[in-house]
Amino acid sequence: MMVFLWYQELLIEMNHKNLNSLTLVQALKALADKQISLDEIYESVNSAIKESQKLNIYLTLNPQARVQAKKAYQAHLPLAGLPIAVKDNYCTKNLKTTAASLVLDNFIPQFDATVIYRLKKAGGVVLGKTNMDAWAHGSSTETSDWGPTLNPRNPKYLPGGSSGGTTAAVAANTCIAGLGTETAGSIRQPSAWCGVVGLKPTYGRVSRSGIVAMASSTDSPGPITKTVEDAALMLQQMAGHDEADSTTNPQAVPNFGQDLKKGVKGLKIGLLYSDVPELKKVMSLIEPELKTFERLGAHLEPAQALDPHYAIGVYTIVQRAEVSSNLARYTGIRYGQDRSHLGDEARRRIMLGTFTLSKGYADRYYTTAQKVRSLYRRDFAKLFSKYDLLISLSNPGFAKKVGATKGEAMFGELEDMLLEPSSIVGLPGINVPCYRDDKTNLYLGLNIMAPMWREDLILRSGWAFEQATDWNQWAKAK
Amino acid sequence: MTTQMTKQPSKYQLVCGLEIHAELKTKSKMFCGCQNDPFGAQQPNIYTCPVCLGMPGGLPVANKQAIERTIMLGLALNCRISLFSKFDRKHYFYPDLPKGYQISQYDQPFCYNGWVETSQGRVAITRVHLEEDTGKLLHKTIEGKKVSLVDFNRGGVPLVEIVTEPDIKSAEQAKELAQTLRQMIRYLNIGDCNMEQGGMRLEANVSLSADGQLPDYKTEVKNINSFRFLEQAINFEEVRQAKLLDQGQAPVQETRGFDAVKGETFSQRTKETTADYRYFPEPDIPPLRFTPIQAEHLQASLPELPNQVLARWQKEFGLDPQLIHRLVISISQTQLLDKVWQKAQEKQVALNKLAVWIINHQKIITPQITADQVMAGFLNQTQTEQVDETKLTQVINQVLADHPAEVKRYLAGEKKLLGFFIGQVKTLVVSGADIAQVSQAISRTLNN
């Protein structure tokens, strides 16, 4: 009865105009109960897209979206034809896929990425392709060859990146849920800046097949959503072994919804990087929020981890090396434009990667980095022998102003410093909003990490935090 | 005609190693499920997918059969098997290489440290590794423009590379070794090694030594597509390099091509001489590990190899090694012939004669034929060569009348003279006459 009441109130409040603000779970329920129609949702979403055009969120809209949605809805598929914003590095059959680079300005894939295939099979609809840093190289969405996306929370600021288009799409309510990819921060950092939920699954949990490769040994596709529960639902549809990706986990995918609302009572949580000098100021802002975990019955204490500054070096070297290799296929012969169309950021990454792999330097750079990577693996194994979960800030501070990346070759790496250690060893993590600055309307995000393959723990604690605090507008809306 | 330089006895010793590429026979390609049949394709670019076309997001998944066949070949070449191995990316730009890198094996090949016996001594095998083939380029002029056409039907086909130590001492030995390797690949039924179509490609690293030490240079002669050309190319290099050394010049380290028309090698000044392949472990394919027990199993599952068959057939069936050599061409044929020899022994048929007949009638050996059918075919045809009894008796009587002294000696107990009589009779009848029939008829007459 109680549930019914809040739900009715919500629908009245939305006045059938703000249906675009529904979470995935809410929308599914409202559709199932025939309280609203799919058409109403699409109309609401489309007007939100129109209103937010100056934010430069979508690069391509799917002209078939509504037709596909109707079919999915009529087929009673789990995602009921709801509109999903998709980062433009997922290959989508017959829908332009550019990775925000001029090199692919005319590329129309003849195939779907595995995740897209699964999403469609589950009744999800690709609403459009979202802006990103070109080739996912960056943490600002400012390196896109189609210009930056602006942060819907405050358009003077960047949305972060590289999945900044999708996080902005979710924050601006121009979709019901979204897809991003992360190599080291590209889901969680823009989610933090845009005040949305972003889940980076364990490396190998979600297939990379059909997604423009950036750094093959760390790329992890994941959901970007309004709430933690939505993230669990999306991950359920995306995850699992793929015969087309040898690095996916062959084991069965757990039911992420099952223990979602079990709470964090009794969990031991280690707080990372609270003593990093650069973080002092922001840490003081979120300290009261961290107490939430103790209030909920978890045990929280500062944990000693290997200095994250070294992870910058490891990540930069490994990622540049893999980038130089992965972008070698873009020659303009079989598809796309030739290599003269590669943008500045891609060019400098390819050059550096080529250098770190070249004769005489490979040992000093590439091999050394892979060895330090082992040190981080060891360090996290030690930490997880002591703690169930680890938490940290998602990134060192609030969103930066448009233009902040100019001439900064290492902008993203420094920005993502807190996420790099866990990313290079493949750990899963989630960003949940944990603070909002009243003056700028900008957010800070909390990063919750668990051992490999334990997304269930992350979702559980993320949900508990979201419910117990006021920072998630959509969770609060009920 | 070829302008071949004449080869004189040299004061230098040839130092030569081979690198041999052979396409593996599998149903699908090395890292994707596309059909592996580049030579059978009716059209260009009909066997492709996002993986072998190097589309964004295409990921490799290794073909188990191709790995097993590579290891089988390695074991047949007396190699050791790496308990831990992996694939690596080898980077260079060329239009026939879709990803800008080739998935190959760098420092941990599947097989290493083997050897192959030749008539001029043993040649050590450095390694046998697995990689993917490139697409095929055709150089044409279309509408006045010089262009290259690319077909990726072959791109991603499994390719084994066999690398030998520089143990080869003559061009003939190089040719024999290459032929032995082709025989082995065909025998194991893991590759067709069609030279004209590029199913097997040869490269020779050639240098000369004046003092028996390993020289500090080598020339790589690439893209040789016949055994004869291999021999020619090495001979040519031997003469060319000897001339340079005689003049006190050091031959340069370089890649050379072979001009089959002129019979000469020529310098290929390509970017490749400065190649830096920037190898690193393929992040898209997890490493491969075998336990020592699995390696033993693989060894045990290896079929009987050509040289083992040769020894056994000589011993068990008294077959002529020259004939065996021509008959041991595949595992299936070996298994069939084993049964044929046994039946032939039971029926007291002359095995070498049967072997000659089979070589002359190789076409009848189809996958469906049985040992009984082979025997029947042989007996049928040889029966028509049986001599008319009346004529045979006439001839025998004549031969015996012509050699009274030998008849006396035979009747006195010198039984081995039977062979002499058989020979005499055969020259007068038909050379292909059935020996059993002739010998029986002679003994009969003599003993009467």
Next chain:
Amino acid sequence: MATLADIPLRPQEEERLAKEFADTLAVIDNLRQLDVSQIEPTHQVTGLENVTREDVVNKARMFTQEEALANARQTHDGFFVVPRIIDRDES
């Protein structure tokens, strides 16, 4: 490096890249402070091994010739076309 990477440099780019190179190397060179002499490198994090597929043709994933060539800049009779790379004609 530009040749190896097949990136033709633009005017003034060399100078700028050199500066950015130096900036980046300054950040990543801190790895040399760590002693990793006894450490094995980590290339992959899943712990997976021996992932292979059976040797079967997957027709569903294969392109038609038309699909394969759909995004190509230039084609001819079912082939991709590139500027000539070797100066000899073939019949």
